[in-house]
Amino acid sequence: MLTPLLLLWPLSLALTWFVAQGIASKPFDRALSFNLQVLTQYVDAPDGKVGFNLTPQARDLLRADDTDLVYYQVVAPGGTVISGEPDFPAPAENETPEPGRIQLRDDVVRGDEVRVAYVWLLRGERRVLMQVAETRGKRSTLATEIIKGVMVPQFVILPLAVLLVWLALVRGIRPLNVLEQRIRARKPDDLSPIEETFIPQEVAPLVSSINDLLTRLKASLNTQRRFLADAAHQLKTPLAGLRMQAELAQREGNAADIRGSLQQIARSSTRATHTVNQLLALARAETTGRSLPTTELDLAQLVTEVVQDSVPRALEHGVDLGLGHEGPDDMPPLCMMDGNPTLLKEMTRNLVDNAINYTGAGGMVTVRVLTDPFSGVHVLQVEDNGPGIPASERELVLQPFYRALGTNVDGSGLGLAIVHEIAQQHNAVVQMEDAHPHANPRGLRVTVRFRPR
Template sequence: MKIFQREQRSLFGEILDWMLTPLLLLWPVSLALTWLVAQSIAGKPFDRALEYNAQAIAQLVAVQGGRVVFNLPQPAREILRADDSDHVYYQVLGARGELLSGDRDLPLPPEDEIPVLGETLLRDADMRGMEVRVAYTWVKLDLPGSRPALVQVAETREKRSVLATEIIKGVMLPQLVILPLAVLLVWLALVRGIKPLSELEERIRARKPDDLSPLDEKVVPLEVAPLVSSVNDLLTRLKGSIATQKRFLADAAHQLKTPLAGLRMQADLAQREGSSAEELKQSLKQIGRSSMRATHTVNQLLALARAESSGKALVRQPCDLAALAVEAVRDTVPRAMEKHLDLGYDGEEPGAAAVKLQGNPTLLKEMIRNLLDNAVNYTPSSPQHPGVVTVHVLADPFGGAIVLQVEDTGPGIPEAERELVFQPFYRSLGTNVDGSGLGLPIVLEIARQHDATIEIGDTRPGHVPPGTRVTVRFAGGEASEPGVEAAQAAL
């Protein structure tokens, strides 16, 4: 049950409800328990008085001349009856159950009760339609073979009810004053308790739109610290996402400026008066080449942005790295044939358990495709002297890893530039190959998403040209030794 109902949930209201609802529900229960306790407390002194009267009357029962007699003096009888609030009754029965004195219609003890001599007992009964409290005792008689005499004293319960009511008033009336005060104190305590949340809200509202710095976790209560930590994590990821978007826009504007300028220049040349058909044809070729370059650049930028934005949301599933490598090699075969390249795959067979890992198949195939594109673009080849590009997928049982290698017989990458080539738009000097400078940054980002490491080395150390070998090592692979030995022998 909620004391305060709202359309929108309020933390202040929820806490107040859960604190006040039990308090207000327990108050009637406390009232009932107090009434029961008051009844018990109020009855004890009157029970003792009844017991005393019963014992005093029992002392007046005697045996004279072989018969039971009872003589209650008139003053004692008047004292016994002198009660302004309650009716008092008494009864004295002889050995044969005959009435010696008192009220004949006073209820008798239960028939199955065994008389206990000399002990005064108490019970509740009804007398003339009123509830009464009865004290009774059995008196031993000096008659051979006779039953004991019974003495009973009873009174109505009016004084007991009045005293219990007075006790209830004395206990509950202060509670009626304290209860609103307790509600007020609870309210004030809650206002004071959630004040840090209000201060946190004010600090957040006072921030500038571009302020994505983390919130201070030390100035908030311990219970709110996990929430602030989660907000800080969100702010960090949001800051990284915004930085990625800004970098993407800046990179796109920078990289598309040159091909777009070339397109405009070639279009202007094609529109010149007096241009020959051959000049127009060359301009169209240049326009086509520039558009292809712009398209490639846009695709690379999108691939890099997709890899960078994956983050913790990367969807992983079982992937067959060998099968992905074979697919990428098949997709690259047409370009390799145009350049007269010897393109091939050498490594574990697709489907082998040793080369399966948890990853994103789309990003892994994009990584292999970019490595192949780089190798195809930078490896010189001719029908007389074809270049060679080879993809290896190996399982390392000793290091517990899966290794992807892409080798070529190109000019190689100088050792001083092997860290620089992973920077966006960096291109080695002295190369006349069209490219965006984004292939290896894409490879690095995808490898980072899969907790893999990348190394660049020479395919044939000491030879000219040395070639390039890019090695991507994925942790957690499970391999079989014969497969690795065969792959290493092939190298």
């Protein structure tokens, strides 16, 4: 703040100087014009001859004072000097004479800068030029006095302004110093929000943004810690099984027993691979603290591709997998929405895989994509005629690693958790209900409702 202030101060003095020159010149210009007007009364032309007869009072107007010198000149037609200084400079040649109008100009007489008042007079048919000049001593003196009157207070005010600015800034920055000390004193693992009670109003938005960043960072770190803990927990069992079966195979001498151990190793490795893939899918779905990259896509087309890819798996399990839709000519409807195609495919694949796994041989799985014509809500439904999930456990199965008892199906307990996480990322709602309320088994219908665009 001091740098521009010190730069503007000389500019202020220069502008004050020019203004002072104009202020000082105006009263002296009026006085010089008045003196010229008085002297014009003594110019006459009796009998056609121009004359200039000064009285004692008129000579007082031309008397030099202690500060300035006064020059005058009276010029008759033809350029003849009737009275005054013969070397007085003439007006500009391209200037058009305007009789009776007093004009002013700056000029030089005998090396002195002067202010000149001049006028053309008509005496009969003759045009007479009369000029009066005054040196600029009094004008410069008055301008200097004005500058002194401005500069002296500024020399006093400027240091006071600097002091006040300094004190104000020190007082204003003190809360920032306190905030800096509070932030530096925090422990590296302390991600709690910064207290905003005593924060200056000017930096409150910055502190709020930092708190938002800390909240997102804390959520991201918690997600990473949970992922690492879940991965370690879930991989411990299949890896321990692999090691045990490998040790058994080493001790067995019978080829049939060795073959059985190898089969167990293959099943354990398959289970471990499935668990790893599910964990990675869950990690991709948990985008807390990061913006989800989205694009415009057709939900019906995306679901159709996932169902087509799942047909071999359904045939392997003896499940009748079908795709239902509402559209003419057996064509799926257009369900345009904004979303992440990779995550939406992962969500649909988990719903279809869960339905195939838990329905069992001879079961039926139907996938539907619907659109409400009034609200514009897109709906994804996956329905099966398997054992279903009890109403008391439907909220629990949305949590990672929770599995309903009595299903006798290998799994990691992550499928519906992944579905729930991806749905939340797309502002969608997951609902579960009995597919066939009056039948046994009742089956399960999982519905994902997306908000309209």
